Amino acid sequence: MFALLLVDLQNDFLPGGALAVPDGDAVLPVAADLIPRFDLVVATQDWHPPDHLSFASQHDRPVGTMITLDDLPQVLWPDHCVQDTPGAALAEGIDPARIAATFRKGCDRRIDSYSGFHDNGHRRSTGLAEWLRERGVRGVFVMGLATDYCVQFTALDALREGFETWLVTDGCRAVDLRAGDGQRAIDALRAAGVQCLDSRSARDVARQNRADRDEVGRYDQEILAHHQYLQLVRRGHWEFARRHNASGAVALVAVTDERRLILVEQFRLPHGRRVIELPAGIVGDEPRAVPELPGEAAARELLEETGYRARTVRYLTHGPTSAGFSDEAVMLFAASGLERISAGGGIGREQITVHEVPLDEACGWLGARIAGGALVDPKVFAGVYFAAGPAKG
Numbered sequence: 001m002f003a004l005l006l007v008d009l010q011n012d013f014l015p016g017g018a019l020a021v022p023d024g025d026a027v028l029p030v031a032a033d034l035i036p037r038f039d040l041v042v043a044t045q046d047w048h049p050p051d052h053l054s055f056a057s058q059h060d061r062p063v064g065t066m067i068t069l070d071d072l073p074q075v076l077w078p079d080h081c082v083q084d085t086p087g088a089a090l091a092e093g094i095d096p097a098r099i100a101a102t103f104r105k106g107c108d109r110r111i112d113s114y115s116g117f118h119d120n121g122h123r124r125s126t127g128l129a130e131w132l133r134e135r136g137v138r139g140v141f142v143m144g145l146a147t148d149y150c151v152q153f154t155a156l157d158a159l160r161e162g163f164e165t166w167l168v169t170d171g172c173r174a175v176d177l178r179a180g181d182g183q184r185a186i187d188a189l190r191a192a193g194v195q196c197l198d199s200r201s202a203r204d205v206a207r208q209n210r211a212d213r214d215e216v217g218r219y220d221q222e223i224l225a226h227h228q229y230l231q232l233v234r235r236g237h238w239e240f241a242r243r244h245n246a247s248g249a250v251a252l253v254a255v256t257d258e259r260r261l262i263l264v265e266q267f268r269l270p271h272g273r274r275v276i277e278l279p280a281g282i283v284g285d286e287p288r289a290v291p292e293l294p295g296e297a298a299a300r301e302l303l304e305e306t307g308y309r310a311r312t313v314r315y316l317t318h319g320p321t322s323a324g325f326s327d328e329a330v331m332l333f334a335a336s337g338l339e340r341i342s343a344g345g346g347i348g349r350e351q352i353t354v355h356e357v358p359l360d361e362a363c364g365w366l367g368a369r370i371a372g373g374a375l376v377d378p379k380v381f382a383g384v385y386f387a388a389g390p391a392k393g
């Protein structure tokens with residue numbers, strides 16, 4: 001199931017409010033249109049005590065000043081969204097009856113909380129991720145105010161928590177404290193693995209999701225086996241594998257400035273032979289204080305396996321690892337601005353061989369390897385496609 005996440009649609013962020021976001025009220029009709037199309041709608045609410053330390057008034061400093069608060073960078077804001085004031089109330093026109101739950105944040109005066117999932121230091125959770133998971137939510141559509149702060153942080157945390165994450169672009173507006181902040185936020189979200197779409201497309205995805213959910217609902221599900229890394233799941237008559245301690249997989253189309261495609265070769269035990277693949281790895285399989293973003297995991301895997309550090313990592317597409325075999329999805333990222341800083345080879349016993357194949361010769365090289373008995377992951381050919389075309393620039 002997919003959920004709609006309404007970020008901070010509160011009076012103080014609307015024109016006339018204490019921290020009005022330019023053109024902020026333009027997102028309200030988008031919200032009103034999308035709300036009835038989702039079975040689950042959740043709102044976040046900035047909810048500060050009157051002496052919150054993100055308020056410039058507490059420091060006698062001008063609004064917009066950057067300070068350090070409890071070891072974290074903090075912008076100083078006008079007093080806003082003070083608990084139980086009209087400014088903190090949800091905007092008129094957002095029907096509270098359609099909102100299944102409201103998650104309040106920024107309640108601790110010593111730390112700000114842009115994200116609906118965690119405070120800015122990732123020290124305390126609001127419980128939103130667990131709440132969504134308990135209800136079987138796998139994907140979230142994020143919209144609201146403001147793009148460059150609470151929307152951005154909420155969408156990034158949704159990704160970190162393993163939710164497929166969309167940003168409804170016309171359902172957001174930016175503060176733009178510095179010109180271009182809103183666009184930079186969207187670029188950062190795309191790089192991390194958030195999919196951006198407009199509300200028209202969001203309606204289509206929501207409609208399809210309802211139909212899919214009804215179809216899945218016709219089948220019972222059972223966990224047939226549960227081991228250290230994998231579950232065997234049965235849904236209806238269909239058996240498939242699930243990684244229960246990871247949120248997904250990433251693979252990289254890494255191209256050097258000299259237009260060489262980076263591939264890896266390693267002995268794969270399930271196949272009992274060496275396989276040529278894109279550099280790739282699992283996301284969220286190691287406990288961390290702040291969970292990795294898919295884009296971060298991709299950059300780390302590239303470095304571990306190949307020794308290359310990427311200046312830029314950019315989301316390309318995603319899809320099933322193997323649609324009938326597993327419910328896992330793999331996100332494909334383009335990596336560019338490569339610099340080799342170590343030998344690579346993987347960690348532990350991975351024993352990875354790194355190949356640098358001139359892009360123009362890639363298909364010939366792969367054909368020769370296949371003819372010589374090597375096994376090539378077909379995702380490599382998707383990599384060649386992206387490297388030659390849309391992955392550039």
Ligand SMILES: [Zn+2]
Binds near residue numbers: 046047054081
């Ligand atoms: Zn606030």
